[in-house]
Amino acid sequence: xxxxxxxxxxxxxxVAVSNVNAQDENNPWVVGFGLNTVDFYNxxxxxxxxxxxxxxxxWNVLPSISRVSGxxxxxxxxxxxxxxxxxxxxxxxTKDDSDFLYYSVDAIxxxxxxxxxxxxxxxxxxxxxxGSYVSADSEGEGMLNVGLGFxxxxxxNLGLNFQTGTKKxxxxxxxxxxxxxxxxxxKFGGKDTDGDGxxxxxxxxxxxxxxxxxxxxxxxxxxxxxxxxxACPNVAGLAAMNGCPDSDGDGVADKDDMCPNSKGTKxxxxxxDTDGDGxxxxxxxCxxxxxxxxxSGCPWxDTDGDGxxxxxxxCPNVAGVASEAGxxxxxxxxxxxxxxxxxxxxILFNTGRASFKKGVSSxxxxxxxxxxxxxxxxxxxxxxxxxxxxxxxxxxxxEKRAIAVRDYLVKKGVDTTRxxxxxxxxxxxxxxxxxxxxxxxxxxxxxxxTN
Numbered sequence: 001x002x003x004x005x006x007x008x009x010x011x012x013x014x015v016a017v018s019n020v021n022a023q024d025e026n027n028p029w030v031v032g033f034g035l036n037t038v039d040f041y042n043x044x045x046x047x048x049x050x051x052x053x054x055x056x057x058x059w060n061v062l063p064s065i066s067r068v069s070g071x072x073x074x075x076x077x078x079x080x081x082x083x084x085x086x087x088x089x090x091x092x093x094t095k096d097d098s099d100f101l102y103y104s105v106d107a108i109x110x111x112x113x114x115x116x117x118x119x120x121x122x123x124x125x126x127x128x129x130x131g132s133y134v135s136a137d138s139e140g141e142g143m144l145n146v147g148l149g150f151x152x153x154x155x156x157n158l159g160l161n162f163q164t165g166t167k168k169x170x171x172x173x174x175x176x177x178x179x180x181x182x183x184x185x186x187k188f189g190g191k192d193t194d195g196d197g198x199x200x201x202x203x204x205x206x207x208x209x210x211x212x213x214x215x216x217x218x219x220x221x222x223x224x225x226x227x228x229x230x231a232c233p234n235v236a237g238l239a240a241m242n243g244c245p246d247s248d249g250d251g252v253a254d255k256d257d258m259c260p261n262s263k264g265t266k267x268x269x270x271x272x273d274t275d276g277d278g279x280x281x282x283x284x285x286c287x288x289x290x291x292x293x294x295x296s297g298c299p300w301x302d303t304d305g306d307g308x309x310x311x312x313x314x315c316p317n318v319a320g321v322a323s324e325a326g327x328x329x330x331x332x333x334x335x336x337x338x339x340x341x342x343x344x345x346x347i348l349f350n351t352g353r354a355s356f357k358k359g360v361s362s363x364x365x366x367x368x369x370x371x372x373x374x375x376x377x378x379x380x381x382x383x384x385x386x387x388x389x390x391x392x393x394x395x396x397x398x399e400k401r402a403i404a405v406r407d408y409l410v411k412k413g414v415d416t417t418r419x420x421x422x423x424x425x426x427x428x429x430x431x432x433x434x435x436x437x438x439x440x441x442x443x444x445x446x447x448x449x450t451n
Contacts, residue, residue, distance in 0.1 A: 026199035027187040028073035030151075032161050034183015036067040036085045038102055040092055041176045058091040060102070067181045077115035081108050081128070085181070089136065092175070100137035104167070104179065107131055108145055124151040124159075132167055134174045141173040151185055161185040231255070258282075331376035331451055340379075343367050344447045347405060348440065352389070354400035364405065367447065368412030375415075381405050382446045383423040384430075386439035391425055399423025405445050420450070 038060045069083035087102040108130025125148070132145040147165015154160070164180035191200045196209035196216055203216030205228075210218040214226040223236040223243055230243030232255060237244040244253035250263040250270055257270030259282060264271040271280040277290035277297055284297030291298040300309040306319040306326055313326030320327040343366050348357040356364075371379065383402030385394040402421035410416045432438035 025073055025075070026190040026201055027157070029189035030069075030071040030073075030079075030185050030187045032067075032069040032071075032083075032183050032185040033065050034067050034161065034181055035061060035063075035065070036087060036179060036181040037061050038087045038089065039178040039180075040089075041178075042093055057095065058093075060087055060089050060091055062086065062088050065183075067183060069183075069185075071110070074109075077112040079110040079112070079126075081110055081130075082106065083108075085179070098137070102134070102136045104132050104134045106145055110149075122153050124153070126150065128163075128165065134167060134169070136174045139173040141169045141171045143167040143169040143174065143176075153187075157187055159185045159187070331378075332374040332449055336370050336374055337449055340367055340370055340447050340449075344445055347445045349401055349404075349443050351443075352397065354397065354404045356404070361408075364408050365412060368409050368414055371409065371414045371418070372412075375418075376451070378418045378450045379420070380448050380450050381419060381421045382428075382448070383421070384428055384442060384444050384446065385426045386442040387426045387429070387433040388439065395423055395425035397423070398425050401443075401445060405447075 039058055042058065066087060067083060067085040069081055071079050071081045073079050083104075083106040085104045085106070089098050089100050089102050090096055092098040108128045110126045110128040113125045113127065127148045128146065130145045132143045134140060134143050145165060145167050147163065149161065149163030149165075151159045151161050160182075161184070162180075162182050164178065166176065166178050167174075168176045192198065192203070193200055193206045194203070194209040194216070196203070196211075198210070198212055198216035200206040203210070204214070205217040208218050210216040210226070217226045217228060219226050219230070220233050221230070221236040221243070223230070223238075225237070225239060225243035227233040230237070231241075231253070232244035235245055235254075237253070238246060241253040244255050246252065246257070247254055247260050248257070248263045248270070250257070250265065252264065252266055252270035254260040257264070258268075259271035259280075262270075262272050262281070264273070264280075268280055271282060273280055273284070274287050275284070275290040275297070277284070277292070279291070279293050279297030281287040284291075286296075286298035289299060292300070295311075300311050302309050302313070303316050304313065304319045304326070306313070306321070308320065308322050308326030310316040313320070315325075315327035318328060321329045324330060343363045346363045347360050349355065350357060371377065381402045383398035383400070383405075385398045385401075387394070389397075399422065402423050406416070406419045406421040409419060426433070426442065429438075429442045430444070431441035433442060
């Protein structure tokens with residue numbers, strides 16, 4: 001008896017330090033093996049029976065495995081237990097007053113008190129109610145079986161069970177008695193498909209091994225974000241980036257960052273634009289100087305420094321003005337040149353002479369006016385003849401005609417330094433010399449701008 005008391009004390013000590021999981025639907029099956037004691041009532045009033053319950057002098061114990069049990073978890077804390085026990089009765093009323101066999105077959109329903117007080121994990125107290133068929137000294141009957149007990153678990157599958165209760169008959173064939181048991185219990189039957197230690201019923205990812213903190217779902221890269229919520233499940237990242245890394249710390253996840261190793265902006269998909277010209281540094285040939293995309297991020301050059309960019313400058317190597325597309329400002333406008341050329345065609349001379357035909361003076365006056373209005377322009381006056389006469393005579397005549405025009409224009413106020421007169425003879429005809437009209441056209445003066 002002392003040994004059994006010591007075992008009970010050790011059991012309660014173990015309860016205080018154990019820390020494993022209680023039986024539940026994850027391990028629905030339990031089998032048990034152990035000892036049992038039978039203590040028949042002595043006395044009729046409650047105080048005598050209570051005193052008898054806590055007294056061990058009349059306990060009947062068979063010093064071997066004398067009780068086996070099997071259990072199936074049902075639902076919501078209820079468990080069905082079937083058990084069989086065997087004992088040798090030496091004390092019925094007084095010590096060693098009997099010698100007969102005792103056996104019992106029990107069917108009870110247990111209720112786990114963790115459902116009322118909260119899960120104590122390793123400690124699994126319960127109450128039970130059921131029926132038993134008990135045979136004592138060859139007399140048998142059905143009896144009411146009620147009591148309490150607990151399991152305390154050493155690990156996921158192995159635990160220690162203590163159970164005590166009273167059995168009361170209805171036919172008085174077997175005397176009412178207490179029966180207690182102490183033994184090992186083994187729970188099993190839980191399904192853990194992926195082997196991650198989390199049973200399928202509680203595993204949000206039962207086919208893939210995972211972590212308890214994620215209800216059995218994996219975190220392959222170990223970044224604290226479960227794979228189902230991780231946009232980059234195989235690379236450790238940041239929660240702010242949905243589990244993706246941001247190597248350059250620019251707030252753009254590497255998977256979306258065109259420049260993952262250079263800090264940029266979201267607007268530029270993670271790439272920098274140092275000079276702010278809208279051309280990303282990776283494409284910018286002048287990353288530190290703003291320039292247009294059309295010139296690869298570099299500013300357009302202005303070789304001649306005239307303020308007109310080379311791309312728009314028709315005279316990129318000569319300083320000019322914008323009004324002339326970068327070329328030097330013209331000393332005389334195109335319209336004025338055309339007017340001079342038109343008037344010059346009407347400067348006709350008398351045959352073989354350097355004198356003007358009638359009406360030519362008014363045209364020369366128009367030319368002089370234009371020249372005086374464009375004082376920076378210089379002109380070349382070329383005299384021409386028809387083919388009549390010798391070449392030498394024609395050359396001298398053409399020169400005289402050019403000089404005649406020059407002298408007239410000087411008289412009209414045109415600075416002589418702006419005018420050059422030269423004769424070309426009949427060498428540059430503009431018409432046929434075989435007709436009178438053609439020869440008349442060839443006797444002409446041409447005026448050209450020389451600057």
